[in-house]
Amino acid sequence: MTSRAGIGPRRQPQQFMRLSDNLYEQEVIVDDDLTLYTSGRKSTGLRSAIYIILCVITGGIYYLICRWNTAIEMKTKTFPCSLADADYICIKNQWGEISLNRITKIDFGMKASMIFPRSFTEVDASQDIILDHLRFYDYRYFKFFFNPNTEMFEPNYAWVDSNWTSVSRVFLEQDDDQEIHSKRSIFGKNQVEIQEKSNFRLLVDEVLHPFFVFQIASIILWSLDDYYYYAGAILFISVTSSIATFLETKRNINRMKDLSRFSCHVRLLRNGVWVYMNSEEMVPGDLFEIESGSLNLFPCDAVLLTGDCIVNESMLTGESLPVSKSPIPDQELASLDFEAEEPASSPHMSKYFLFSGTKIIRIRPGNQAELSKKYPSIIGSRKGAIALVVRTGFNTTKGSLIRSMLFPRPNTFKFYRDAFRFIGVLAVISGLGFLGSLYNFIKLGINWETIIIRALDLITIAVPPALPATMAIGTSFAISRLRKSGIFCTSPPRVNIGGKINIMCFDKTGTLTEEGLDVLGVRFTVPNESRFENPYHEIPSLQPVRFSRMYRTIETLMTKPVPISGALGSTVPEYPSFGPTMSGVSIMHSNDPNNPVVEPDFPYPLIICAMATCHSIKVVGGDLMGDPLDLKMFQFTNWNIEEDFSSNVAAKKTVRNGATLTVRPPWVPAYDTVTSSKNFGTETFTELGVVKSFEFVSNLRRQSVVVQRFKYSGSTAVGNSFTESSSDPGIYPEYEVFVKGAPEVMQSICDISTFPKDYNEQLRYYTHHGYRVIAVAYKKLESMSLASVQKLKRQSVETGLLFLGFIIFENKLKPGTFPVIKTLNKAAIRQVMCTGDNVLTSISVSRECGLVKKSSRIFIPRFESGQSHEEDARIVWEDVDDSNLKLDPVTFKPNGDVSPERLADYQMAITGDAFQWMLEFASDEIFEKVF
Ligand SMILES: Nc1ncnc2c1ncn2[C@@H]1O[C@H](COP(=O)(O)OP(=O)(O)OP(=O)(O)O)[C@@H](O)[C@H]1O
Incomplete structure (x- = not known):
């Protein structure tokens, strides 16, 4: 998942x-x-x-x-x-x-x-x-x-209370004792409790299995025929296999029980009083408090009503990235519908959902003063966040997960079908033999007892009774060997399926390549005619731009300003030493008024601002947590981040005018230091605050933030809300948007005229060499209030942007990748890479790790005309290294004068849009040829 x-x-x-x-x-x-x-x-x-x-x-x-x-x-x-x-x-x-x-x-x-x-x-x-x-x-x-x-x-399981129309209604209309009692009879205990069969039932099930009964009947038959040794041997095998299966079943059930069982003490609101209770008592509609330190895992599925949380949902998704949860708005609560939408698979709903079994990393109570005023009897002096129980026990997402393990889809493999058909054919042959020998025995006048024994014997010869038992023993051995390698198997027949695997699909980042991609460097846009590459240039305006050279370290991009006297009028030295023109910390001027190289008060390159703000990093206990790509990108900037304002009293007071996170260069002191330090009392400092963020969404392939520049003068925080009343000329009334994402999607959300001419060439160059390229874009928002910013929709933020540059990441193979691919190649298991990355990057990585031979020609699709949703679109397949070499559209063989070796050894890589087109419009014949 x-x-x-x-x-x-x-x-x-x-x-x-x-x-x-x-x-x-x-x-x-x-x-x-x-x-x-x-x-x-x-x-x-x-x-x-x-x-x-x-x-x-x-x-x-x-x-x-x-x-x-x-x-x-x-x-x-x-x-x-x-x-x-x-x-x-x-x-x-x-x-x-x-x-x-x-x-x-x-x-x-x-x-x-x-x-x-x-x-x-x-x-x-x-x-x-x-x-x-x-x-x-x-x-x-x-x-x-x-x-x-x-x-x-x-x-x-889809039960939703009709009272859940608004948060205040939920707070004010609580269940009484009788209602809670009735809900207990409807939903049962809040426990994912697997019902275990007794040992006797398990043994009876094993013994009364059709094959076991057949074995016992065969053993009795052979014993009547004086076949004691053989019957003894088969009895031994059957009993051993049954005991092994019984023990394996018990072990599996116990393991599953350990995995699923969980209970803890939670503070529940019952009859208007907060009381500690066992989590098994929880029913949908209960309110519970999530206190920092006292609760590690969520005991049920709930929606957050107040406060905010950071959780680790790896138990559900396999991804250990911290996920933020925010309080549910009234209209989302009112539209809760488990029949229409499973919250776990709904990106917009899951951000309010707390899933049973997921780990709590951080809890914050929200604005306690305001909440206490609004709901005095409920909030009172509560210090944690408050959540509403919506699903309990097996109705939770964790319950569904356990259920899918307990009741896997039945095997419909050909192997099993054929095995049963084989036994069926043998049974028919033995039946015919039985009739034939019966006829002969009667003709020869042999007594009835011998006739029956001989004729039935024939069946036990044709249909091997010990076959399932020996297979079960083989599987038990295989399971114990797998266990030694740390592979646990809950369903023994899956071991045989494992042996039949002939294709293996990998994703790339984190599987074949290292999770944390190191930043190779950044390239940003600079005006075409400019003599200098100036990263401090305000906006890549609509004038023609080109790419700067590659900057591999932050030191070459941003130098710490040094206070000097007489800055005004001093000449701007050539890059990189234009930092010293700054006065104090932030004032920086050019001697050419028509071409200001820097913006007064805000001397930070925009691409660095994007790298410092456009991510979903969280600070937990002083450590940074988040997507490894985001972490590496942020660490590249060397900036400081403040996300949890709880320890910074001064910042907490202002809460940075609505910012959820602030960042600043290493030389700018933290806000509380600023206000308390006499040395900095009159200086002006800037930092960036993220006031709204749109998380990374895999199918959009991008994320964005709305940022405000903060300026601290003395002990006053100056931001948008102060603009009108302040006469300070250094105030930044506009909010700014930074977007980062796949370069392919930038074309649809950016103003194309802000792309350097060689955009595609540069992108091709880096991806072809196996680098992951992330594009960054920017825009200023119209002047608006903080409240309007917070209501902005993603579509209106991520449009009409100005392209800022590329961040280039290195894709390093994991040490184990090459040997594993080699082993799979030896075992003739076909490998496929499925990745969200650029097709050229993926091809380069697959060549490097041996997934395709270095010498193999690889063809990729390109829309010659039309798009993926148009039936009459035309796709051509071109060699990645030589676009003149194409595949024949009918035979899918390389065209032109091609050597036989080339003809034999070529591969195809398919992109998402071409695959989409093929799914919808390609004929079965083409589909078969391509795959
Ligand atoms: N944190 C991020 N912020 C912005 N864009 C990102 C981020 N992570 C990935 N992308 C971009 O979105 C695209 C799709 O990402 P996605 O996570 O779906 O693929 P992926 O799972 O990383 O692929 P794989 O793991 O196979 O390499 C990536 O190619 C990349 O260009």
């Missing part, structure tokens, strides 16, 4: 519907992976008696048949009836697996709308009757309740 989009299936609306009008059947689409067809069944005393009699008179054979075939058991014991009258429910999933589950009835005594809030939003309130009892059934830890209003069973 990568990126947040990978977690949890997306649910469809309209999940429970009737299959027909007869009220007997129902279809339930649980998620993309599970659809259930259910029907009501009823048992009678007569049918139960018939079942028992059949089991007895067949000597238990009928019992075994029913055990192996639930449909027969169901038909014997029950008959179809409406869902309203049923006491059993027959559940068939999309793989044809049938189970017969009993319907449980419990006392309830609450209004129907409490459990089925959705079905009462549009109907007359008079229909909202009190339900004395609730009827429900469990299936794979899902609970389905009978709704008398719709006469269908409805799941409780």
